Amino acid sequence: MVSFLFWVLLLVVLGSAVLALGYAFFTYGFVKNIAVDEEHKKVSELSDIIHEGAMAFLNSEYKWLAPFVVVVGALLCTFLSIPSGVCFVFGALCSALTGYCGMIVATRSNGRTTFMATKSMNDALGVAFRGGSVMGMTVVGVGLAGVVLSYVLFRDANVITSFGLGASSIALFARVGGGIYTKAADVGADLVGKVEAGIPEDDPRNPATIADNVGDNVGDIAGMGADLFESYVNSIIAAMAVGFVTTMAGDSAPLGLMGVLYPLALAALGIAAAIFGSACVTGSLAEENDSKMGQFASKYLFKFMQTGNATDPAKALSLGTYITGIIEIVGALILSLVLLQDIKIFFAVVSGVVAGVAIGMITEYYTSADYKPVQKLAGTTETGPATVILGGISLGMTSTVIPVLLICAATLISYFFSGLYGVACSAVGMLSITGMSLSVDAYGPISDNAGGIAEMSELPEGVRNITDKLDAVGNTTAAMGKGLAIGSAALTALSLFSAYAQAAGLRSIDLNNPHVMVGLFLGGMLPFLFSAQTIAAVQEAAGKMVEEVRRQFREHPGIMDYSEKPDYKKCVAISTDASLHKMIVPGLLAIVVPVVVGFALDAEALGGLLGGAIVTGVMLAVYMSNAGGAWDNAKKYIESGVHGGKGSANHKAAVVGDTVGDPFKDTAGPSLNILIKLMTVVALVIAPLIMK
Template structure:
């Protein structure tokens, strides 16, 4: 066991070394002239200042939650130990460290991308993608190293069930940081974005990223805290959660009659398989980065796709070989009694990869310029903001259909070939190449910042044209990344739900039970309440930003004409204060709700609650993320040469139709960058909290935890009723 865990640690270290190499290469690139460097320094100082203040607030919460975890696990609850609190802190710290490093490098890469764009598209893409690669590799590297070391330490101190109980704390720490990073970063960036767009572009008729707009620097800072640090924490949490959920389910394995392996060796293999596959994913992701290349005048999207697809294909091939070699000879029974061999696990992984690709392609269709959904929103912009908003809501609702069908059939397929463990492996398969997936995603805000720096520093139009081309691709990759994260969240939440049933000792959850129905309804409601708090926070912060930008245009002589400098620091302060203040309520709601409901109504109600949160949260997340992405690109359809409708009439930039599209985009901004992506973290955080509290609730209610599958190999071997929800 120790040797395999050390292999995983070495793979994580390799990712960190690769990130260090990329960082060293980035800082050696030309940062441009002094004015460019000055603008970049404003963005970097604002981003790092926000992150430091956010982490200081979160540090207090970490101490409180860690104390509660110690108190909860002092009573000798089965398979739990107070050291779970230490694992919780380690998970939170490693997640925060990944965000800090990734965002620092991103704010160094943005200005260097602008400078590289003077020499052509190829060099600009290289710098922007290198910056994204640092974020991606830091997330998977720190995630796997931290998780592996926590597991290695715990497994040397405790029995395997207790060691895995400690490891769940690591996942909870990552989830808590992710929620606040997403919500806080989303509030920050969208308050600035809405203020910059509505006042600067609509009211004052200024171009995108105009240096005369006081909110532009805050908007560029927000791209980093929301879409680099926020997305990094999001996928860090998904990555870790999928590994932990699969490891916990591994305890449910038993050796089949006539197998060459004992139950203990099968369980050990099932627990270690996700760590080993994650290590392989890192190697494949590093290899995929070398495929991201394009010629001058080429399509950056094709280059980025080559890297992602290449890594996925390599993972599909290598994982088959490793599972064939590593999985013990002879069949094993899974959690629900299915007979599983290595190829069952491999097929489940492939299903996860296929679902991830399918959801990504669907998201790309609904959010890409030139496709029917985005064109329909642009067409409806001709008659004003109201019809634009109606069309955007319609597109968002429609966009939930195919992804949910893919997830549903993917879950059934993974279960049929690989048991509940197969469902967990499907989520892990989807996230196995997170390193390059996040690199592609984090590339987007770097390109966006590069365009802002080009505009504010007065670079030639051809430089802005290159950064805009990179940014347009970045919008699509960001939308695909959000869809990918949501699909992974759905799969991960189902794996954690199965682990919750296993840990709580519940054989079934019956809808005939009024407590279960009550939990189901409350869980279905929670994503709506959570989204309301997040959207309201953006609205309140945006009002303050709008009033400040209007005040400066009204009271600062020469600001509109460009002879006076805006007070950008004041706008940065407004976004920072609003984000730090208003991220607390949604965070407390997410942490407290499963604990309160579980203690009030019991384990069955908590199971219903988890089901309601998962279904409602996934639907809301897809709807909001895709509607926001479609609104964004509908607005961009009017920029450049303008939008030509189905009759051939041209609607140029700054036309009334364009202004209507800008209004729609401001509605979509908090949809796609605050509430929507935060929901996938919400469902996983609630699932991991339920998993951690399950033994305590079971002991309190007197549930027969000794009959859980991991303790009843004979029952599983005899094909008793599977652990399921009905």
């Protein structure tokens, strides 16, 4: 009976994944059907240029990664099993597919968002959010379908860890490569354009401006999507692996199939909740609220949330996120009682959801210009760039305290109620709302691109005011998204570590063992080495970008008076070449080091390696992401007119801080999330070989 019910419910879970993909397809059709009129032809031309640059990079990156995927897949087939190799390749393909789909939609949505901004704020927000929701729903749909199909084909929760390894491998290279690309262009564009030439951001005279806009998509669409896709599937896989052998209080038999099904059901519930939350956002934006969802949102939800009206982008997006989270929590209670007949696991799930939301809010506090930390940081520009940099470093370090305490609290609460399975399910709970949270995250780079296109197209100031407001909200959602990504990475890594400990037969790790101490120190060192390599890559590529932009200004003085056109393609080529070459060594570190330590020392030493990497990796990720975000928004705060405004000495000092922070928040910091997860999933996959 249990087996029959399991397979029926598994079909329901698979159906929810198909529903997510159907919603994404339907939404893409809506965006694609928006036609930019002839009067705004330049908007379409610029959007096409950005699209071509982004897709060219993605195609080149995947060509570089294809041999790696084939070789690793073959090694897994040889040394583990054919199903493991097949699952690895399947996971890599699924991760690549989500990045490809997200990139297409984002680069087709940016120009349409600009065009709709000529009509109204709501129209522009609706297009940008729908473009982002395609990415969000594609990630959860492909991810959940991939995990379910892998399990149905091989019926082994341990084999499908290779699916997570494939997803993690592509994610790391996408994050590192995308981060190097976008920040090389951004730093080059800012240093020469803003500081030296004194021209605004996204000015068409800046040769690096197209590369900068392409980089927004490469880093924040493909990179963030791959990051959360990998967290999403690995949290589910870890919970499935732990759940199969877990026993609940008062029951001597393991959960078995129900323990495997529960995290899948949570993910399926999250898809339904995200679709409803997304519909509330888009419905509330209807001009006359003629849709039933729009009437419901306006009459009840906005009043209940005290948001005042539906025309504020931040309030509309926050509403959708809150609704999604509430539905997920209520649904988790029902699932816990129906599937496991135990309410304790529900508290573990809630701890993950609450911790994720709280970390996002804390991240916003430390990185938003609406709060004192960033306002105080902007004030340090009165005494020059050095104090700005010192202030940002101090702010970033301070910002690690509360997120770490929240992660500790979620871990202790979930373990208290349901043991290691509870820790794994808390990670699933945090990531179950990925469909909605990633939709909001992906909205950011789309609106940022829309603003750049509006500037380059020389559209009226009113249009730029709308895109600026959308972009400002996008900066906040991006910061909150990075916080969620870090929190989910920590809990996912802990759940994968639990699964590894079970697979390797480790009941405890002895710190008196010199092998463990060696592993602990090596693991603690790796995030620093990894960050150093990614930042150095940005530094080198940005140097080449600065030289190229200076050369064009020097050799073609007509660029400044619009009598000559900049060579955008040359700058795009510099970013592409640097990112593809420099992503290899950091990516291989995460894969090779756990293998070497595991086989050269032992399983316990590998456990020490993972522990050290998780601790320092999480701390560094929070520190760098928040410091970078604070520097960025301190600059924007000054640009709003305080402390001298644009062009002042204070502004130039803030630009220096922002330039230092760019590789912190968009390259090294986010990449550390994937580093710690990839290392733990590599350990989990090779655990059977180490035990032999």
